Amino acid sequence: MFDRIALIGIGLIGSSLARVIEREKIATNVVVSTRSEKTLKRAEELRLGTHYTMDAAEAVKNADLVIISVPVGASGAVAAQIAASLKPGAIVTDVGSTKASVIRQMKPELPSNVHFIAGHPVAGTEYSGPDAGFASLFEGRWCILTPDEDTNPEALQKLSAFWTACGSDVQTMDAVHHDQVLALVSHLPQLISYNIVGTASDFETVSQADVIKYSASGFRDFTRLAASDPTMWRDVCLHNKDAILEMLARFSEDLSSMRASIRRGDGDALFELFTKTRSIRRSIIEAGQDVDTPNFGRTPHKD
Ligand SMILES: NC(=O)C1=CN([C@@H]2O[C@H](COP(=O)(O)OP(=O)(O)OC[C@H]3O[C@@H](n4cnc5c(N)ncnc54)[C@H](O)[C@@H]3O)[C@@H](O)[C@H]2O)C=CC1
Ligand SMILES: O=C(O)C(=O)Cc1ccc(O)cc1
Numbered sequence: 001m002f003d004r005i006a007l008i009g010i011g012l013i014g015s016s017l018a019r020v021i022e023r024e025k026i027a028t029n030v031v032v033s034t035r036s037e038k039t040l041k042r043a044e045e046l047r048l049g050t051h052y053t054m055d056a057a058e059a060v061k062n063a064d065l066v067i068i069s070v071p072v073g074a075s076g077a078v079a080a081q082i083a084a085s086l087k088p089g090a091i092v093t094d095v096g097s098t099k100a101s102v103i104r105q106m107k108p109e110l111p112s113n114v115h116f117i118a119g120h121p122v123a124g125t126e127y128s129g130p131d132a133g134f135a136s137l138f139e140g141r142w143c144i145l146t147p148d149e150d151t152n153p154e155a156l157q158k159l160s161a162f163w164t165a166c167g168s169d170v171q172t173m174d175a176v177h178h179d180q181v182l183a184l185v186s187h188l189p190q191l192i193s194y195n196i197v198g199t200a201s202d203f204e205t206v207s208q209a210d211v212i213k214y215s216a217s218g219f220r221d222f223t224r225l226a227a228s229d230p231t232m233w234r235d236v237c238l239h240n241k242d243a244i245l246e247m248l249a250r251f252s253e254d255l256s257s258m259r260a261s262i263r264r265g266d267g268d269a270l271f272e273l274f275t276k277t278r279s280i281r282r283s284i285i286e287a288g289q290d291v292d293t294p295n296f297g298r299t300p301h302k303d
Contacts, residue, residue, distance in 0.1 A: 001165060004029040006063035007077055008056050010043045012124060014069035015096045015133030018048035023135045024174070033059035043130045057085040065091045065162065068106075069112040072096040073235035076105030088113040091155050095121055097182065097232070099146045099175035101239035115155035118175065119145045121168060122186070128229040136214045137165035183243035187236055188251060192234075193225035 005027040007014045014032075021027050032049035032267050033056045034040050052057050060066050060082045068078050075094055086092065092114050096102045117157050123141035125132065139147050143163040147156050160170045173181075200211050201217070215223070236245060261269040 001160065002027040002064045004031065004063045004065075006031045006033065006059045006066045006255075007049065007069065008033050008059060008066065008082070009049060009069035010034045010039060010130045011069060012128050012132045013092070013121065013137075014067070015043065015046070015048055015130040016135065016137040017067060017069065017095075017133075017166065018043075019133055019135035020138060022048075024165050026162065026165050027065070031059045031063060039130060046130055048130060056081045060085050060090070062087050063090055065159075066093070068092070068094040068096075070096075071229075071232050071235040072098050072102055072239045075102045076109060079106040079109035083109050083111060086111060086114045090114045091159055092116045093119045093145075093159055095119060096239075097186065097236045098240040099178045101179075103146070103175055109264045115152050117145055117147050117151055117156055117159050119143060119159065119163070120178065120182070121166075122182075123168075125229045126224050128180075129231070136167065138163070141168055143168035143170050144178055145170060145172050147172055147177055148175070177208050180246075183240055183247045185243050187240060190225055190228065190233060191237070191248065192251070193222040196222045197226035228256045269296070 005021060006019055007030060010018065010032050014034075018030060018032065021030055029051060030049040031051040031053065032040070032043045033053050034043065035054065035056075037054060040052055040054055043049065051059075056078060064087070066082065066086065068075060070078055075096060079092075082092075088111075090120075092110060094102055096118070097120060099120060100116050106118070107116060121138050121141060121143045123137050123143075127135075133301075143166075145156065145159060145163075155171070163170045180229070196219070200206070201208070201245075203211075211219075242256070257271065258270070261273075
């Protein structure tokens with residue numbers, strides 16, 4: 001599909017891409033680049049690529065596809081670093097969890113003779129680094145691409161075909177819309193997790209031992225998300241600020257209303273809310289997304 005792919009950043013997402021590119025024979029040459037010597041050495045031990053360099057500009061030379069998999073706050077700096085070395089006609093993309101800010105940072109840095117299309121595979125785990133990746137990460141998961149009015153249709157088609165080969169279902173979306181949707185379904189749950197685990201750790205009358213010993217599966221799910229990479233999530237918060245603040249405001253309002261229902265002893269209001277939310281979960285299951293298996297969130301299975 002491609003002669004040469006450059007992977008800039010080789011953590012969970014970059015290394016999962018490296019593994020699926022190898023498994024599906026998507027490229028002949030895979031150049032791996034990262035800024036830390038230790039990570040690059042580990043990537044080499046894991047045989048994640050065919051070439052390795054700490055110089056991102058060197059890595060992108062002659063690459064047909066360049067995939068930037070770094071925390072979203074670093075996208076602009078990486079784009080500036082590679083700009084002068086990109087091959088004319090190359091496709092440049094990213095995998096960041098926020099899109100409008102990444103486009104704002106990267107687009108002005110890149111030359112007009114390359115095709116830049118931002119993207120986001122909606123697939124991940126709480127682990128990070130090159131050891132954490134696996135080839136099936138993107139299988140049956142959405143990959144959202146956010147082309148704009150300047151996007152070349154052929155380049156978009158090629159990038160879509162790449163993600164399809166990685167196992168994803170591709171959806172195109174406006175970047176601002178992406179950021180609003182993801183603020184609700186991904187960023188807000190992540191922040192609720194940080195908050196609830198933080199609340200539990202600050203509680204004076206409940207010991208840490210009790211928290212661990214009696215934690216029901218609901219709390220354990222929050223601790224999983226709260227174990228995610230702090231740099232990545234700090235950057236998401238700083239780079240999707242408006243949409244996240246809006247979702248947090250709505251969430252706080254609804255939480256206050258629930259609190260008032262409990263204080264007033266308004267069982268009917270509580271029952272009505274809990275019935276409504278239960279039907280939402282059931283409609284997700286009916287849509288083919290089985291929430292009781294590790295495949296939750298994956299797109300419906302197609303025979
Ligand atoms: N972890 C997840 O579940 C998901 C993450 N993403 C997005 O993918 C991107 C990468 O995330 P992960 O692979 O999970 O992170 P990671 O922490 O596993 O790997 C990050 C990589 O970026 C490099 N890096 C870090 N800071 C850098 C900087 N300032 N300049 C240049 N390189 C730098 C690191 O050396 C490493 O190679 C992020 O933008 C994140 O928002 C998207 C979907 C899921
Ligand atoms: O581990 C989980 O449950 C996730 O939700 C992973 C994840 C994190 C960030 C993204 O932008 C997309 C997916």
